[in-house]
Amino acid sequence: MSKGLPKRSEDYSLWYNELVKKADLAENSAVRGCMVIKPYGFAIWEKMQAELDKMFKDTGHSNAYFPLLIPKSYLSKEADHVEGFAKECAVVTHYRLKNAEDGSGVVVDPAAKLEEELIVRPTSETVIWSTYKNWIQSYRDLPILVNQWANVMRWEMRTRLFLRTSEFLWQEGHTAHATKREAIAEAEQMHEVYARFAEDFMAVPVVKGVKSESERFAGALETYTIEALMQDGKALQAGTSHFLGQNFAKAFDVKFQSKEGQLEHVWGTSWGVSTRLMGALIMAHSDDEGLVLPPKLAPIQVVIVPIYRKEEELEAIADKVKEIRAALLKKGISVKFDDRDTFKPGFKFAEWELKGVPVRLAMGPRDLANGTVEVARRDTKEKQTYELAGIEDTVENLLNEIQENIFQKALSFRDERITEVSSYDEFKQVLEEKGGFVACYFDGTKETEDKIQDETKASSRCFPVDWKDSEEGPCIITGKPGKKFLFAKAY
Amino acid sequence: MSKGLPKRSEDYSLWYNELVKKADLAENSAVRGCMVIKPYGFAIWEKMQAELDKMFKDTGHSNAYFPLLIPKSYLSKEADHVEGFAKECAVVTHYRLKNAEDGSGVVVDPAAKLEEELIVRPTSETVIWSTYKNWIQSYRDLPILVNQWANVMRWEMRTRLFLRTSEFLWQEGHTAHATKREAIAEAEQMHEVYARFAEDFMAVPVVKGVKSESERFAGALETYTIEALMQDGKALQAGTSHFLGQNFAKAFDVKFQSKEGQLEHVWGTSWGVSTRLMGALIMAHSDDEGLVLPPKLAPIQVVIVPIYRKEEELEAIADKVKEIRAALLKKGISVKFDDRDTFKPGFKFAEWELKGVPVRLAMGPRDLANGTVEVARRDTKEKQTYELAGIEDTVENLLNEIQENIFQKALSFRDERITEVSSYDEFKQVLEEKGGFVACYFDGTKETEDKIQDETKASSRCFPVDWKDSEEGPCIITGKPGKKFLFAKAY
Structure with a gap:
């Protein structure tokens, strides 16, 4: 696709x-x-x-x-x-419609006005x-x-x-x-x-x-x-x-x-x-190819795509997939066998990538003969051929690894983007050039927040609870006593 | 209570x-x-x-x-x-409130009227x-x-x-x-x-x-x-x-x-x-004592009430209850141990009866000594003393029995109250004296339904799909061709 x-x-x-x-x-x-x-x-x-x-x-x-x-x-x-x-x-003011007198549909019935409005x-x-x-x-x-x-x-x-x-x-x-x-x-x-x-x-x-x-x-x-x-x-x-x-x-x-x-x-x-x-x-x-879902929240954790030319090949693959599926389901792993005959494997690969399925198995006649299967992971896009024997353990370990890997990747990304600054100039520079969280002393007032917001589009996010209360110093805007706060442009 | x-x-x-x-x-x-x-x-x-x-x-x-x-x-x-x-x-006509000019709270903002009303x-x-x-x-x-x-x-x-x-x-x-x-x-x-x-x-x-x-x-x-x-x-x-x-x-x-x-x-x-x-x-x-819940839908399937005078007795009972509870939970049976010290056993019995808990276990020092427990079922109110050994099997069987019993009871009640009638007089008499479903030939028209509804307060319920389509005959009201329908007073 x-x-x-x-x-x-x-x-x-x-x-x-x-x-x-x-x-x-x-x-x-x-x-x-x-x-x-x-x-x-x-x-x-x-x-x-x-x-x-x-x-x-x-x-x-x-x-x-x-x-x-x-x-x-x-x-x-x-x-x-x-x-x-x-x-x-949203305010509810009436509790009834009635037919419009000109036959143009229904209109609010003015006789059905609530004494007190209700708010959704x-x-x-x-x-x-x-x-x-x-x-x-x-x-x-x-x-x-x-x-x-x-x-x-x-x-x-x-x-x-x-x-x-x-x-x-x-x-x-x-x-x-x-x-x-x-x-x-x-x-x-x-x-x-x-x-x-x-x-x-x-x-x-x-x-x-x-x-x-x-x-x-x-x-x-x-x-x-x-x-x-x-x-x-x-x-x-x-x-x-x-x-x-x-x-x-x-x-x-x-x-x-x-x-x-x-x-x-x-x-x-x-x-x-x-x-x-x-x-x-x-x-x-997620990335430019589509969703990347953590295995623990993916509705489909594993998709199996058969690679075949002839109907008999599909049947032989389907028989083997039945076993694999049962072994995975037994471990609580959700599996979809994509045996649609209206789409080619390449289309299916792209579709499941787009939908973020963490692990994809592909199996053709040669795999069947060799007792192997090709395993692709969504997060790193790596592909590797594994023995079919014990594939449920391989997949289970891989799902855990993917869950951990995408967390670590996001963590590194985030940690690289917490920057301490000691002046407002530095604040603005970091915000523009690097983005992420900017940490600075802040006096906690709305005036200071508004000034920063107006001038930089960054808003105060929070005082991290894991930081010591002792992290106090002069506000980078007003010089008044402040706490070390995180600012960022935000959704 | x-x-x-x-x-x-x-x-x-x-x-x-x-x-x-x-x-x-x-x-x-x-x-x-x-x-x-x-x-x-x-x-x-x-x-x-x-x-x-x-x-x-x-x-x-x-x-x-x-x-x-x-x-x-x-x-x-x-x-x-x-x-x-x-x-x-319920009709939503506005999307904003504003402060009332007289300071009396908030009022609908007339400037925030929707172009087209929205219906909940x-x-x-x-x-x-x-x-x-x-x-x-x-x-x-x-x-x-x-x-x-x-x-x-x-x-x-x-x-x-x-x-x-x-x-x-x-x-x-x-x-x-x-x-x-x-x-x-x-x-x-x-x-x-x-x-x-x-x-x-x-x-x-x-x-x-x-x-x-x-x-x-x-x-x-x-x-x-x-x-x-x-x-x-x-x-x-x-x-x-x-x-x-x-x-x-x-x-x-x-x-x-x-x-x-x-x-x-x-x-x-x-x-x-x-x-x-x-x-x-x-x-x-449910009955005059309170709810009767089918075990499959009861949030608490078993309640255990300790019977004790002294704190040490409660402790000994609680130790044993821990074992019972674990054995029941292992079978997927939900258990509450009601060890509140602010209420007497009689009050607790009444409360759990009211709430429809299917099975109640009561255990005192004598039960502990004898290795027994008193088991009461909510549906029939029967009480019986059982061996503690294997109590999880006893309770599991009892829950199944209760589920079946309350269904059978409701089924007998219902089946006794499906009455076939062949005239409108009989229809009215059955409805008054016995209630339940009244089965009769009905021509399927709104006029007939309205007449019956007005005169008897019974409404047409349905044509049972398990009845043969061949169950046809003259409508008891109009004499026109009809199907055998169920009527009843209804919620």
Whole structure:
């Protein structure tokens, strides 16, 4: 097949858009900013969901489901929250259509106007905390450790498939605790879970950090973030976990009786990752030939392509493939046998490369005779012929090696692009010439952030939690006391 | 614990509502008609989802995701479809709020009015077929076998938890085929999948049938249904599968080039089950003490309650429970050890009864000394003392027995309540005195259905597919030629 993918080096942005479409991951829909996630893309998301869901349950969380629509007045109850979300939300005002009098179709029925408008949830803190009010009376009711998998809407003006869409899929954890200490521990635990997921499953190295005050979630006292680096040197916020303090408990009057008999406000957290992770996954590893998927998240881990001229040859190969397949499936490895007779091997090779299948086996009559098979790995494009005997172990080891290799490759790339600078001139130079993360002392103010953003298009990403608090020095812009922060151009 | 559940015999409807709330399954939210599905209820739904999803994938389907919002004009493209859904839909008219000038919160920003209103999907045929138009050119692109798990909204005026809510969760399969024969085979296959799921997992016997013309899905040529019977003698439609003919292909101009080179309209199906199944599950089996869950869908299959006075006794019991638990988990049986020290055993027994845990083990110091354990089953409330040795086999067998027993019980109940009648008087008498399904010849017209509905509150349920087509005779109302149909009062 002809891939017709632009090169990353020529137009990274176009390369990404085309790759998402050509690899059958997603496409734009007729509704502005809303995407269709196609079966192959959704299969990757399902694998992500399954792993994350397991990690959430292993840390004591249960799933639940809360309403899609939120009364307008709820949004206003937490001042920062409404400020953060009111300007980009879909508003339901009516609950009925009727036939147009001129017969031109259906129109909104003015008689069916809602007394109070409803907002399609941009996030669910408000509707969830209004529910928690009824669930929590005493310290015995705490903690509440709940997650929901849901769709949310934020009316984005400029959208890009997976990275920024008006509707997206995500999970949002919402927990309630008796003490500040416990709530902070929860927010930090989920921060760690996200980092582990990104690195161990997506093979995407991340910086774990905390956001500056102005970059916090609307309504949070602290926002923990994981920041990944894409191949064009731009950062991508891949997941956030928020310590909400007592903000939503106060807004929705959620109190509990403590062991000591005092009535106190509950402490909260929320945390989420979304289909944006798909964008991170694609941009972190893929190349000019197409997707490169980490084996742990690849819907198809191994594809087997028969090389034959005559029907009998195909039959003989198919018999052998049956055995190989069974041996691989027994190890939990997913396999597709591409025996379509409408396409040539070269076309198939290109298609599975485009779709990022980690390992490809090719087998012809000569292989059959010799008891061998040609094994190609997607990440390095190396090909090698192996003995058929024990091929399941060979493939299993190779999948592990690929998972590790693409992580290490992304890690080297990222580590080479964290640059410490000590002046604003140096900051600008590094940003222009090298990209990636620029580390510098920063006074933490919105004024400084805005100045840097306006002049360089870089935004403050985070203060890495693994750095010592002692990393303090004069802000490169204002000279005021600052902490060492990471800045980058970002998605 | 005091359950405070009404008796089914006194007020079945109130019993249901209270049970849903007290067993922590779901509750009403602040948004009219929208429910909160609580963690325990959601855990049951997750088990249903997992089994159904596996059945869908085993029959060749993949999951995908389509937009929540549908342009108003799409609804109108299929005439019956808009007629069926326009009168009960949530309409998004604006995409922004702004601060009220009087400082009283946020108001809809009139400057952010959408050019075309968007409908929160009541079902996704229109948005999906508008997408399929781009996916389908040739017979090689067919069939498309796609499912999505999603939330949908239908603005219901009278709502009941799980049974009828404005927002509900469901899956909707949407398939596209080259021939009428294939599409009908697909609709029938999914009909069969639903029936198998209901009977094998939910332990709810169902009648497989086809709907009368007026009860078909809006836009379908044939609607296949599974109909269950609740303990109050009312029927519940538990799942439907639709043969759509070429209706949506024509509405959205979806054509393909056949093998023979002809341009033809595509044939379609759609099929769905929803959180309504939760209502069916609850009402089919539960009793005055609470939920009765089939072991295959119970989030907790076995609860172990320690009986002790002194802390040392609890420790000794806990040591033994560790072994039992490990042995049960090894068999894939989920276990909860309820060692809360804030509640007495009697309270715990009542709580787990209310929550429908199929098997309860109770263990005290004497059991420990004797190497025995008391085993209580939820369905029959029988208790028996068993040897601890091999308890995992005992429990495994018991779970299978319970699954089978509650199915057989529901089946007998249902079979006793299918009554054949040969006159309208008899019809009315059976409906009043006995309830359940009433079988009679029916001419299939809306006029007859309406008359019966108005006079008896019974509706036509289905023509059972297992009955011979030869079961024909004069309609009990009009005397015109009819088929033997099932009628019932229904949810």
